[in-house]
Amino acid sequence: MGDIFQIDEHDLPWSEYDGSDGAVDATIRYKALTLGTKGVPPVQYVEYAPGVADPVHSHTTGEFFVVTDGALWLDDTCNGPGSVIFVPRDTDYAVRSGDEGARFFRVVVG
Numbered sequence: 001m002g003d004i005f006q007i008d009e010h011d012l013p014w015s016e017y018d019g020s021d022g023a024v025d026a027t028i029r030y031k032a033l034t035l036g037t038k039g040v041p042p043v044q045y046v047e048y049a050p051g052v053a054d055p056v057h058s059h060t061t062g063e064f065f066v067v068t069d070g071a072l073w074l075d076d077t078c079n080g081p082g083s084v085i086f087v088p089r090d091t092d093y094a095v096r097s098g099d100e101g102a103r104f105f106r107v108v109v110g
Helices: none
Strands: 015-018 024-032 043-048 064-074 077-079 084-087 095-109
Touching: none
Parallel strands: none
Antiparallel strands: 015 024, 024 043, 043 095, 064 077, 064 084, 064 095
């Protein structure tokens, strides 16, 4: 039987996103909720400031986004609090936050 993992996002400080070019982007913050925890999928709590847009990109893993605050847009679809988005691996996509920004959980799946 495995161990149950629990954490409250309020117990961790925010980190600012460090892009692939090494530049810090203060409009994106995150909390690496499961960092270093064996047997637990990678989960982050992410905050985008208002109007932040990702470039089109893909990942070699799938991702779930669970929106908790604000709005997260994918193409022409607005995903508000309580929305769940799944992006399969190797799928090109870009998300953007709404006028009030967005907060969401990001769960990485194999």
